[in-house]
């Protein structure tokens with residue numbers, strides 16, 4: 330088994346999978362034999378986590394390598410065009426040939442997504458707020474690299490513009506989650522009970538959303 334060993338003054342042994350790599354955190358003096366014995370015991374769990382990571386990255390590889398784009402949960406091929414602006418037409422994302430570096434292409438896609446997100450997310454937030462009767466004080470897009478949305482103490486909601494890449498069920502979950510924060514500014518059991526009231530299967534959706542976390546760092 331290929332793994333990276335990180336020794337420190339910690340007292341216990343731990344293993345985690347980060348970016349598909351097996352990382353073992355061990356106390357400074359612990360013997361390799363002891364560490365390998367521990368890994369052998371955890372082998373099934375490790376194999377499962379690595380398999381999950383590989384499946385997740387394979388599914389999103391066309392997006393992360395820049396050959397396709399994701400919009401509303403659908404994979405769209407990126408096709409070069411001589412027109413002036415990037416646009417989505419049918420199930421294709423047309424990208425002007427003048428954007429001749431990956432950086433420029435990423436920025437063009439980001440600008441297109443931000444424009445779409447401003448209208449789409451504002452509308453969806455408004456509609457879900459009306460149906461759940463949870464009101465918010467303001468809305469803005471965010472460029473956060475670690476989260477899909479947030480709700481501050483004044484009940485102003487920010488949504489990551491990259492949400493336009495995700496399917497309706499995932500976007501609905503993020504919006505319901507943030508709207509429920511207008512009632513509870515924490516992740517208490519009351520908070521999750523409220524989320525569950527609107528989305529009885531929220532746990533499965535929340536788990537599925539994790540598969541897309543790599544997207545929050547895209548098109549910087």
Ligand SMILES: [Zn+2]
Pocket residue numbers: 506510515516
């Ligand atoms: Zn939250």
